[in-house]
Amino acid sequence: MRRLGFTVLLIMLGLPMAVEAKEYVKIGVYTNSSDSDPVRLLYEREGYSVEKRSVYTTDEGTKELMLIEVFDARDDNEIQLKNLLEVWKQRASIAAPEPKLIQVKEYVKVGVFPNTRDSQSLNARLVRDGFPVVERLLPAKNSRPADILMLIGPFDRHDQTVDALGKLRKVGRSFKEVLSYSNEPPPFSKGEAPPFEPTAPDQVLGLDLPPQPSTDTPAQSADTPMDVRLLGYVALDARYFREEPLYAGQVNSTASIALQPELYAAWNGGDSSLAFTPFVRAGDKDDERNHADIRELMWLNVFDDWELRLGIGRVYWGVTESQHLVDVINQTDLIENPDGEDKLGQPMFNLSHNSDWGTVDLFVLPGFRERTFAGLEGRLRGPLLIDSDQAQYESPDKDRHMDWAVRWSHYIGNLDIGLSHFSGTGRAPTLELGLNTQGQPVLIPRYDLLQQTGLSLQALSGSWTWKLETVSAVQLKKRHLAMTGGFEYTHVGLFGSQMDLGMLAEYLYDDRGISAPTPFANDLMVGVRWVINDVQSSEILVGMIHDMDGSANSINIEASRRLGQNWKLALEYRGNNVVEATDRLYPIRMDDYLQIELLHYF
Numbered sequence: 001m002r003r004l005g006f007t008v009l010l011i012m013l014g015l016p017m018a019v020e021a022k023e024y025v026k027i028g029v030y031t032n033s034s035d036s037d038p039v040r041l042l043y044e045r046e047g048y049s050v051e052k053r054s055v056y057t058t059d060e061g062t063k064e065l066m067l068i069e070v071f072d073a074r075d076d077n078e079i080q081l082k083n084l085l086e087v088w089k090q091r092a093s094i095a096a097p098e099p100k101l102i103q104v105k106e107y108v109k110v111g112v113f114p115n116t117r118d119s120q121s122l123n124a125r126l127v128r129d130g131f132p133v134v135e136r137l138l139p140a141k142n143s144r145p146a147d148i149l150m151l152i153g154p155f156d157r158h159d160q161t162v163d164a165l166g167k168l169r170k171v172g173r174s175f176k177e178v179l180s181y182s183n184e185p186p187p188f189s190k191g192e193a194p195p196f197e198p199t200a201p202d203q204v205l206g207l208d209l210p211p212q213p214s215t216d217t218p219a220q221s222a223d224t225p226m227d228v229r230l231l232g233y234v235a236l237d238a239r240y241f242r243e244e245p246l247y248a249g250q251v252n253s254t255a256s257i258a259l260q261p262e263l264y265a266a267w268n269g270g271d272s273s274l275a276f277t278p279f280v281r282a283g284d285k286d287d288e289r290n291h292a293d294i295r296e297l298m299w300l301n302v303f304d305d306w307e308l309r310l311g312i313g314r315v316y317w318g319v320t321e322s323q324h325l326v327d328v329i330n331q332t333d334l335i336e337n338p339d340g341e342d343k344l345g346q347p348m349f350n351l352s353h354n355s356d357w358g359t360v361d362l363f364v365l366p367g368f369r370e371r372t373f374a375g376l377e378g379r380l381r382g383p384l385l386i387d388s389d390q391a392q393y394e395s396p397d398k399d400r401h402m403d404w405a406v407r408w409s410h411y412i413g414n415l416d417i418g419l420s421h422f423s424g425t426g427r428a429p430t431l432e433l434g435l436n437t438q439g440q441p442v443l444i445p446r447y448d449l450l451q452q453t454g455l456s457l458q459a460l461s462g463s464w465t466w467k468l469e470t471v472s473a474v475q476l477k478k479r480h481l482a483m484t485g486g487f488e489y490t491h492v493g494l495f496g497s498q499m500d501l502g503m504l505a506e507y508l509y510d511d512r513g514i515s516a517p518t519p520f521a522n523d524l525m526v527g528v529r530w531v532i533n534d535v536q537s538s539e540i541l542v543g544m545i546h547d548m549d550g551s552a553n554s555i556n557i558e559a560s561r562r563l564g565q566n567w568k569l570a571l572e573y574r575g576n577n578v579v580e581a582t583d584r585l586y587p588i589r590m591d592d593y594l595q596i597e598l599l600h601y602f
Contacts, residue, residue: 024051025084025099046087052462106161107134107153108168109177111537123150124229124264130302131164151179162460163411177492177500227270230602232261232277237597239379243590247383249376256284260295271302277345281336288375289335294345309350314343315363317407317418318469319458320484322506322525322545323518325469326454328422329405331369338380338574339556344369358410358417365403368425371445382587387442390434393425394448394476401425401449418456426450426475428517450475463490467506482510486525502529504543519584522548536562552585553577570597 027043027050030036040050084099110122110133126133134151152168152175155161161178168175238255245252258281266273277296284290298311318324323340330343349364373386395401403424410417429445436442452473459466470483486506494501504527508520527543538561545554557573575592578585 024104025081027084027099028097043084043087048084048087105154105156107151107155107179108161108164108175109179110150110152110175112533112535113148113150124231125262126152127270129167131168162414162416165416165460227266229264230261231264232259233599233601234259235597235599237595239593239595241379241591241593243592245379246587246590247381250379251285251377254285254289254377256281256289258282262296273300274298275300286335286375286378288373288378291335291372293333295343296345305354307350307352307354309348309352312345312347313350314345315348315350317420317454317456319416319418319456319467320469320486320506321467321488321504321527322508322543323469323484323520325471325482325484326418326420326456328420328427328450328452328454329363329365331371331427333372335372335374335378344372358408361405361407361409363403363405363407365405365424366400368399368401368403368447370399370447371427371429373445379591379593380588382443384433384441384443385436386431387434387436387444390436390442390444391429392432392444392446394446395425399425414460416456416458416460418454420454420456422450422452422454424450426452430517448475463492464488465490480510480512480516482512482516484508488529490529498533500529500531500533502531503527504529508545514582514584519547519552519554520545524548538562547583550580550583551577552580552583554585566601568599568601570599571595572597 028036028039030039036052043050081099088099110126123133123135131152132154134153136149136151152164153161155164165175165178235258236255237258238253240253241251258279260277260279263276264273265275275296275298277294278292279295280292282290294312296311296313298309298313301308315327315329316324317327317329329348330346332340333342333344334340336342346365346369347367349366351362353360370388370391373388374381376385391399393399393401401424403422405420405422405424407418407420409419425447426449427447429447431443432446434442434444450473452471454469454471457466457468465488467487468483468485470481470485472479472481484506486504488502488504490500490502492500504525506525508523508525510516510518510521513521523545525543525545527541530540532538538559540559541557543556545556547553553576555573555575555577558571560568560570562568572595573593574595576585576589578589580586
């Protein structure tokens with residue numbers, strides 16, 4: 001009780017708190033609840049709190065490891081184990097394994113790959129972003145070669161795992177599955193507990209992990225003067241619009257090719273690095289979609305708890321699925337995809353400081369990037385073209401206004417917090433009626449100054465993930481509020497298989513109503529995420545956003561599957577069922593499309 005009171009006092013004072021790695025009693029590994037429930041109830045009736053952790057096996061996919069947390073002090077742990085052994089001896093007809101004292105290390109599961117060549121590109125990106133990557137060779141089965149399990153870790157404490165998950169989201173990664181590994185001591189004899197000395201440093205479910213696979217690309221060490229890697233992808237995609245176009249000049253289908261190489265160089269033991277990521281698309285029937293951009297040209301230097309970045313880069317903020325209200329650093333590359341996830345590179349100076357009380361990021365953003373829009377031949381536009389050549393600004397400095405932003409992020413237990421403020425030119429323009437040089441009516445984008453304070457929260461609770469993004473902003477001397485919040489529930493091991501099924505729901509609100517620049521001012525999003533967890537990394541995401549003030553629906557379907565070692569096939573469907581002419585989506589009501597994309601990674 002005194003320890004609990006002291007812990008609460010430290011949290012209230014905001015002081016850093018050292019938390020030792022805890023020990024657990026392992027009470028079994030189970031495939032389904034029908035096997036695990038009787039064992040769980042056996043211990044819960046005696047007043048013990050049973051935890052469930054996900055583990056990975058090659059033959060049967062994801063299983064559940066059941067644990068009982070015990071104290072930090074070694075002597076207390078041995079007493080707890082003896083008490084649990086007495087409970088176990090009274091189990092009668094319940095088939096429960098003998099409890100064992102273990103230490104648990106957690107890893108974030110990245111995926112399973114058929115070979116190192118297939119995993120190399122993602123491995124290099126994660127290492128570049130500062131994550132500890134571990135690869136383990138899984139046992140071969142039948143005549144198939146052995147697969148590779150890629151993990152991030154290990155983490156001795158769960159708060160470290162939550163911290164890693166938050167940092168992964170910060171760089172645009174959405175891995176969510178956490179695996180628990182254990183170091184098991186030798187069996188106890190005659191009820192006496194010998195000193196705890198793990199017999200194997202890497203054991204999962206009491207089995208030795210296979211060795212790390214060999215790779216043609218050696219990992220960088222402090223003695224390596226320069227580590228240079230060339231990664232990237234080339235993609236061929238085709239879009240088909242199932243309805244005839246509404247406006248003159250538009251087409252029914254189009255195809256194009258995109259190239260995004262990534263050149264990465266690191267030195268000083270990885271503390272200094274340079275990343276260059278250009279992007280180019282060509283061949284589309286819409287000339288505006290044929291474009292090039294520098295997604296990233298960033299120099300990074302790490303010194304102690306500080307990180308300094310200079311150049312052009314992309315920053316991802318936000319936790320919700322349907323939209324990212326707090327993500328204001330980069331401009332949206334709207335002609336790439338209407339979902340708003342693709343971003344243009346932003347010139348920036350970024351200084352980051354990491355400490356026990358959180359991470360503080362300061363951004364200075366010279367130079368403004370204008371939003372991209374469809375041209376004459378392009379779909380997903382209204383009857384009037386948008387003339388970006390006549391773009392207007394509230395600031396007299398126009399696109400040279402010096403923007404800035406600051407963000408504090410931290411993890412308290414299972415809670416991920418982000419508090420940010422942005423001051424500068426807003427990324428979302430308003431569209432005003434005007435004339436082009438030929439005297440034809442067009443829409444002219446206007447970019448006004450914006451002061452926006454944002455808050456993002458994400459809480460993990462077992463199979464539930466609760467999410468919230470909210471902003472309070474001032475633009476043209478008017479304050480507005482907007483929020484997106486909801487949850488995702490993940491059922492791990494669907495029907496006893498290796499598949500996971502996630503169910504999502506979010507509410508989208510903007511107090512500006514119909515005058516908001518987004519069509520989602522009072523809407524409800526529901527969706528399903530189906531992750532197969534196979535070697536091909538197959539997954540499907542289906543979502544629908546319903547207008548609570550009308551009858552409009554937006555439907556999004558995304559599916560992907562790897563093909564062989566270096567190929568990936570992705571399918572995408574975007575559809576709008578719009579009835580009211582006052583709805584913001586009404587001008588694109590005939591622009592439902594199916595896109596197929598074939599990517600080759602190198």
